[in-house]
Amino acid sequence: MLTTADTDASQPEAGREPDARAADVRPSIETREDGSTLHVALAGVWTTRMIGLVDKEMRELANREGGKLVLDLSGVSKMDTAGAWVVERLIAALSDKGTETEVTGGSEAASTLLDAVGESAHNKDEQPSGDTRNIVIRMLEAIGRGVYAMKDDFIASMNILGATIAGAQSKAGRAGHSVNITAIVHHIDKMGVGAIPVVVLMSAIVGAIVAQQGAFQLRYFGAEIFVVDLVGILVWRELGVLLTAIMIAGRSGSAITAEIGSMKMREEVDALKVIGLNPVGVLVFPRLVALVIAVPCLTIAANFAALGGAIFVTYMYSGISPETFIERMRATIDISTIFAGLIKAPFMALIIGTLASVEGMKVGGSAESLGARVTASVVKAIFVVIIVDGFFAIFYAAIDF
Numbered sequence: 001m002l003t004t005a006d007t008d009a010s011q012p013e014a015g016r017e018p019d020a021r022a023a024d025v026r027p028s029i030e031t032r033e034d035g036s037t038l039h040v041a042l043a044g045v046w047t048t049r050m051i052g053l054v055d056k057e058m059r060e061l062a063n064r065e066g067g068k069l070v071l072d073l074s075g076v077s078k079m080d081t082a083g084a085w086v087v088e089r090l091i092a093a094l095s096d097k098g099t100e101t102e103v104t105g106g107s108e109a110a111s112t113l114l115d116a117v118g119e120s121a122h123n124k125d126e127q128p129s130g131d132t133r134n135i136v137i138r139m140l141e142a143i144g145r146g147v148y149a150m151k152d153d154f155i156a157s158m159n160i161l162g163a164t165i166a167g168a169q170s171k172a173g174r175a176g177h178s179v180n181i182t183a184i185v186h187h188i189d190k191m192g193v194g195a196i197p198v199v200v201l202m203s204a205i206v207g208a209i210v211a212q213q214g215a216f217q218l219r220y221f222g223a224e225i226f227v228v229d230l231v232g233i234l235v236w237r238e239l240g241v242l243l244t245a246i247m248i249a250g251r252s253g254s255a256i257t258a259e260i261g262s263m264k265m266r267e268e269v270d271a272l273k274v275i276g277l278n279p280v281g282v283l284v285f286p287r288l289v290a291l292v293i294a295v296p297c298l299t300i301a302a303n304f305a306a307l308g309g310a311i312f313v314t315y316m317y318s319g320i321s322p323e324t325f326i327e328r329m330r331a332t333i334d335i336s337t338i339f340a341g342l343i344k345a346p347f348m349a350l351i352i353g354t355l356a357s358v359e360g361m362k363v364g365g366s367a368e369s370l371g372a373r374v375t376a377s378v379v380k381a382i383f384v385v386i387i388v389d390g391f392f393a394i395f396y397a398a399i400d401f
Helices: 018-025 055-061 083-094 106-128 136-166 179-189 193-221 224-265 268-274 281-316 323-332 335-342 344-362 367-399
Strands: 004-006 028-034 037-046 070-080 100-106
Touching: 028 055, 028 070, 028 136, 055 083, 055 106, 070 083, 083 100, 083 106, 106 367, 136 281, 136 344, 179 193, 179 224, 179 281, 193 281, 224 268, 224 281, 224 323, 224 335, 224 344, 224 367, 268 281, 281 323, 281 344, 335 344, 344 367
Parallel strands: 037 070, 070 100
Antiparallel strands: 004 070, 028 037
């Protein structure tokens, strides 16, 4: 929207002739030489619709070199941003050529417009073409900004997680809880049942690869049977839950961010607040509960798929029969090894769901923002899941579990 400055409040009288009224409206330029000084008097209406009539003359004035130019704006009856920009363009062009310029007779509103347009153009010209700081300084700055962003993400995650745990109520500010079972079952089907094929396939392939590589290395020592111990411990304690969490982060975490982000872009989240509903209870809670239920179940399926792939490869590659494989694993693996991996699954689910919801709530009003948030959701979820898995490993080693 163009800002308009009125320098003459009086309107043409009703009794004026049409040509006289047109003369008052049409912008005009009058010039007068006084030695080395050129006096330029501007008059009429200098707005977007009329400025094209004098644009050529203003460009010709910009070719002047040396001396001094005085702009008299007392005859300008109305000026908007376009008119101010044309005047400021003339002043900037003359200044670059060494011509001194002076503006007189302008109203307060017109002066404000000229100052604003000139400041905007000056700031644009002064923007650096690139960051010329030392690369070490830039790296340290990037690290600092990343740490500060991690703090903001942690606070936002705790807010969403706390609001989810404190109350799943759909009505904002209500003491009663209203758990939408239908929504939870729907998300379990979409994020859990729908992910079974890809999780099982991926786990089976990874289990087969680990078994093949383990058997290949242990063959040099005549200890191929110990590949059962290797695969069993690795799958039950680490690989099953970690691969499942990474897959869910990429598949379901991105979907959560995209869904909530799309609702944020269309202002549906604000609409929920307006009608008295709690966005966390309506959008986040069902998805978190569904993930907490689905991820452990998917972890169990991934464990068996990985062991199935390992059994097939060891039988084909090393001649270890399925019966021998299972008997050896029963002798090696105890119940604590199985639960060491399953205990991690709910924590992984909470991390994925919370980070995905936080990133979804950050989405702005553009498709670019949505894409950036979805990417950040997947990257952050996978990163945090791996870090938490490492903490669990350290904790288990400390308590000899």
